[in-house]
Amino acid sequence: MAESVEPPRFDLARRIRWPQEDNKIPREIFTDPDLFRAEMDGVFTGPVWVLVGHESEIPKPGDYKTISMGAAPVIVIRGANARVSVLVNACAHRGTRLVEGPSGNVLRGGFRCIYHMWTYDTDGRLIAVSLPEDFPQEFRKEDYGLPRARVDTYRGAIFATLNDDAPPLLEYLAELTGGLDKVLEDGALEFLGSIRVIFRANWKLYVENIYDGYHVTALHTGFQVVRLRSHGGERLVPNYERNGHLWGRSRSTPVNQLTPALRDMSLFDTRTKPTTDHNMMVVFPSGVVTDYFDTIQMRYVIPLELDRTQIEFAFFGRQNDPEEARLHRVRQGPEVLGPAGAITLEDAAALERVQLSATARGENVVLKGTPKRFPPYRHVDEAPIRHFYQAYRRLMGFHSDDH
Amino acid sequence: MLTSLVDAQGRKQAALELLVRYIRIVDDPRRLAEWPDLFGDSAEYVVITRENHERGLPIAVIRDDTKDRIIDRVTIIKNFWGAGGRAEDHHYNESWPRHIVGPAWVEFTESGEARLGANFAVYATVQVDPEPRLLALGEYQDVVDFSGEIPKFKSKKVILDTSVLQDVFVYPL
Numbered sequence: 001m002a003e004s005v006e007p008p009r010f011d012l013a014r015r016i017r018w019p020q021e022d023n024k025i026p027r028e029i030f031t032d033p034d035l036f037r038a039e040m041d042g043v044f045t046g047p048v049w050v051l052v053g054h055e056s057e058i059p060k061p062g063d064y065k066t067i068s069m070g071a072a073p074v075i076v077i078r079g080a081n082a083r084v085s086v087l088v089n090a091c092a093h094r095g096t097r098l099v100e101g102p103s104g105n106v107l108r109g110g111f112r113c114i115y116h117m118w119t120y121d122t123d124g125r126l127i128a129v130s131l132p133e134d135f136p137q138e139f140r141k142e143d144y145g146l147p148r149a150r151v152d153t154y155r156g157a158i159f160a161t162l163n164d165d166a167p168p169l170l171e172y173l174a175e176l177t178g179g180l181d182k183v184l185e186d187g188a189l190e191f192l193g194s195i196r197v198i199f200r201a202n203w204k205l206y207v208e209n210i211y212d213g214y215h216v217t218a219l220h221t222g223f224q225v226v227r228l229r230s231h232g233g234e235r236l237v238p239n240y241e242r243n244g245h246l247w248g249r250s251r252s253t254p255v256n257q258l259t260p261a262l263r264d265m266s267l268f269d270t271r272t273k274p275t276t277d278h279n280m281m282v283v284f285p286s287g288v289v290t291d292y293f294d295t296i297q298m299r300y301v302i303p304l305e306l307d308r309t310q311i312e313f314a315f316f317g318r319q320n321d322p323e324e325a326r327l328h329r330v331r332q333g334p335e336v337l338g339p340a341g342a343i344t345l346e347d348a349a350a351l352e353r354v355q356l357s358a359t360a361r362g363e364n365v366v367l368k369g370t371p372k373r374f375p376p377y378r379h380v381d382e383a384p385i386r387h388f389y390q391a392y393r394r395l396m397g398f399h400s401d402d403h
Numbered sequence: 404m405l406t407s408l409v410d411a412q413g414r415k416q417a418a419l420e421l422l423v424r425y426i427r428i429v430d431d432p433r434r435l436a437e438w439p440d441l442f443g444d445s446a447e448y449v450v451i452t453r454e455n456h457e458r459g460l461p462i463a464v465i466r467d468d469t470k471d472r473i474i475d476r477v478t479i480i481k482n483f484w485g486a487g488g489r490a491e492d493h494h495y496n497e498s499w500p501r502h503i504v505g506p507a508w509v510e511f512t513e514s515g516e517a518r519l520g521a522n523f524a525v526y527a528t529v530q531v532d533p534e535p536r537l538l539a540l541g542e543y544q545d546v547v548d549f550s551g552e553i554p555k556f557k558s559k560k561v562i563l564d565t566s567v568l569q570d571v572f573v574y575p576l
Binding site: 101102103191192193194195196197198221222225261262263264267310315326330331333334335338339340342344345346348 | 450452454455458460461462463464465466468469471472474475478479482483484566567568569570571572573
């Protein structure tokens with residue numbers, strides 16, 4: 001009888017040389033297709049929690065959205081019992097995608113697979129199959145429910161994990177909950193809509209850009225034109241020994257002190273908060289939560305290919321917003337933090353260029369702020385990127401010696 | 404009876420000519436400064452996914468709901484997107500837009516409003532790429548304002564068929 005030998009899980013760890021210094025990043029990690037496939041497993045189905053939505057996006061029973069956790073397509077659905085589930089979007093029979101579009105409501109009847117009419121309820125339980133005669137004796141519908149991710153929410157933010165070893169969500173978030181409390185408050189948000197866009201870059205380049213405070217004044221010319229600056233501020237990495245989260249917080253120049261380079265400066269106005277304090281967070285590995293100006297936004301990262309990443313920008317208001325505040329958020333959000341807004345285009349251009357030249361063998365270097373070994377860092381530092389990669393290396397089995 | 408028929412025909416023709424003028428301007432990045440003049444004083448330019456449009460979700464890709472915002476878009480393109488240099492000197496990835504538009508149709512509502520619709524595709528050619536990129540595909544749902552000397556857009560709504568943008572936008576669609 002042939003023995004099946006378990007191949008080494010990530011022998012890429014031997015193939016890709018990670019320098020000793022933890023501020024050096026080998027470019028192969030952006031160009032190696034085998035590594036990409038291994039990451040979809042090692043990172044996105046690892047002991048992490050992936051941000052997949054907010055409860056306000058699926059308010060009514062039967063409401064769902066589709067998204068991916070790494071390469072695993074999932075349905076985030078509010079069940080008939082009002083509970084949120086995250087179900088794998090593949091029929092348990094022969095793998096057919098159950099739901100095609102970005103969002104919808106299944107109303108009665110749950111999900112029906114087009115191929116052989118297997119029907120699931122909103123919790124993913126198999127409730128009916130067509131022509132059930134002549135199935136194996138031992139076939140039981142109970143054994144063929146849709147695989148479910150573990151789900152937990154914090155202030156309405158929906159997190160999912162496909163790994164039993166992920167610690168409880170609160171433990172995983174650690175002190176990041178302080179920042180989430182500021183942005184999400186009691187979680188009573190109103191979903192205003194999403195915009196999805198493809199970046200022509202590896203997913204890690206997108207995420208590390210959020211950790212990088214160094215690029216903000218250099219790349220985002222709009223801030224310079226209106227003379228918007230951050231006053232003080234810091235970049236924290238809560239629980240950095242176990243995770244690679246980011247919590248950046250700063251105070252920015254109030255709109256009445258900016259150079260009025262635009263006719264409509266409400267773009268840069270903060271009027272729903274008492275101060276111009278802002279938070280920009282990443283829940284490792286990929287969930288972005290921010291409240292710049294009056295824009296409450298979450299971003300979900302879906303790696304599509306080695307050099308293609310889909311980012312979903314989801315915008316929210318608060319349920320108790322007066323109409324004028326809601327309209328202000330609708331007008332401001334995409335304009336300042338959306339893919340056709342004043343800033344994001346520049347990030348896209350920079351990331352695309354990093355990806356284009358990643359085939360030049362060598363290392364990218366993180367410098368600013370690195371004389372300090374541990375957080376907190378200054379707001380303009382790029383040093384937090386190290387912690388993202390430390391967490392990444394732990395998940396992927398790349399060893400490095402910390403000094 | 405005859406004069407109102409001629410009037411309607413005349414307006415229809417003028418609306419279609421406005422659309423052609425629009426396309427010729429948006430296909431030439433060097434003519435960006437002329438783009439706001441295609442709009443009346445009380446105008447809006449909205450780019451939105453079909454999903455959000457039909458679900459009634461207010462988040463648009465672009466929501467320039469006043470003439471000031473339309474004019475600001477030109478300022479943002481010329482002066483904001485520069486990556487540290489003079490924005491006018493930098494074109495991200497030097498891409499050239501090309502609109503393929505049509506068929507176009509004009510309908511008059513009971514209140515006399517002229518609604519102009521058309522299918523469109525916008526390609527962007529980056530000279531070092533062998534294939535042009537399809538930037539956007541969808542439908543214009545516009546309203547033309549005849550109150551001034553020449554017809555202008557009161558509303559230009561660009562409905563994108565996709566829910567996933569293939570690219571970030573620079574120039575107007």
